[in-house]
Amino acid sequence: GENVEQHPSTLSVQEGDSAVIKCTYSDSASNYFPWYKQELGKGPQLIIDIRSNVGEKKDQRIAVTLNKTAKHFSLHITETQPEDSAVYFCAASAAGANSKLTFGKGITLSVRP
Amino acid sequence: EAGVAQSPRYKIIEKRQSVAFWCNPISGHATLYWYQQILGQGPKLLIQFQNNGVVDDSQLPKDRFSAERLKGVDSTLKIQPAKLEDSAVYLCASSLDFLREQFFGPGTRLTVL
Numbered sequence: 001g002e003n004v005e006q007h008p009s010t011l012s013v014q015e016g017d018s019a020v021i022k023c024t025y026s027d028s029a030s031n032y033f034p035w036y037k038q039e040l041g042k043g044p045q046l047i048i049d050i051r052s053n054v055g056e057k058k059d060q061r062i063a064v065t066l067n068k069t070a071k072h073f074s075l076h077i078t079e080t081q082p083e084d085s086a087v088y089f090c091a092a093s094a095a096g097a098n099s100k101l102t103f104g105k106g107i108t109l110s111v112r113p
Numbered sequence: 114e115a116g117v118a119q120s121p122r123y124k125i126i127e128k129r130q131s132v133a134f135w136c137n138p139i140s141g142h143a144t145l146y147w148y149q150q151i152l153g154q155g156p157k158l159l160i161q162f163q164n165n166g167v168v169d170d171s172q173l174p175k176d177r178f179s180a181e182r183l184k185g186v187d188s189t190l191k192i193q194p195a196k197l198e199d200s201a202v203y204l205c206a207s208s209l210d211f212l213r214e215q216f217f218g219p220g221t222r223l224t225v226l
Contacts, residue, residue: 004155032212034214036217041219042219042220043117043204043206043217043218043219043220044156044204044217045217046214046215046216049214089155089156091155093212095212099211099212100158100161100169101156101158101215103155103156103157104155105153105154105155106153106154106155
């Protein structure tokens with residue numbers, strides 16, 4: 001089955017700096033890669049996703065890049081703000097009705113004011 | 114638009130007792146998921162419903178866990194009997210259809226003593 005790994009497990013940045021979170025996946029059949037943000041006491045919330053026919057996608061301060069050859073994808077957050085502090089999860093799934101999302105272990109991002 | 118509702122939010126039981134969780138998905142969402150999130154890890158899919166039929170329950174410990182989705186709307190997840198290792202947050206999510214964005218509820222935090 002699919003295996004998704006996230007690096008690093010914690011990340012601390014100064015407000016206004018950029019943050020990059022990397023994930024690798026194992027199943028070459030995976031073609032959908034969402035990123036979720038989870039705040040304390042809440043469920044995960046989708047912040048951006050990318051499909052394998054696209055190499056990069058951007059939404060305001062957030063961008064995701066995908067390298068299918070190397071089987072890794074990254075989340076880029078620019079101009080970080082304290083409210084960006086949360087746990088971020090990457091996930092991967094293949095196409096098909098029986099496909100399921102496999103999540104990484106998550107990374108705790110702390111943005112220092 | 115109302116989000117995914119879950120109850121209770123917290124539950125403390127002793128091992129060997131039984132417990133049930135309830136989920137009300139977003140109106141019109143055909144696909145419903147139950148995830149288990151152990152502290153420090155990403156969500157792990159337990160079971161996926163498409164309307165009221167089971168699509169994937171390969172990771173559901175069927176000797177103690179059961180789930181149903183009556184009339185293709187609300188769902189309940191039951192654990193009987195509970196073990197210490199069942200302590201986790203149980204997340205319910207729904208989507209318009211499979212492979213579409215998943216919306217998560219706030220989760221139920223279960224502590225088994």
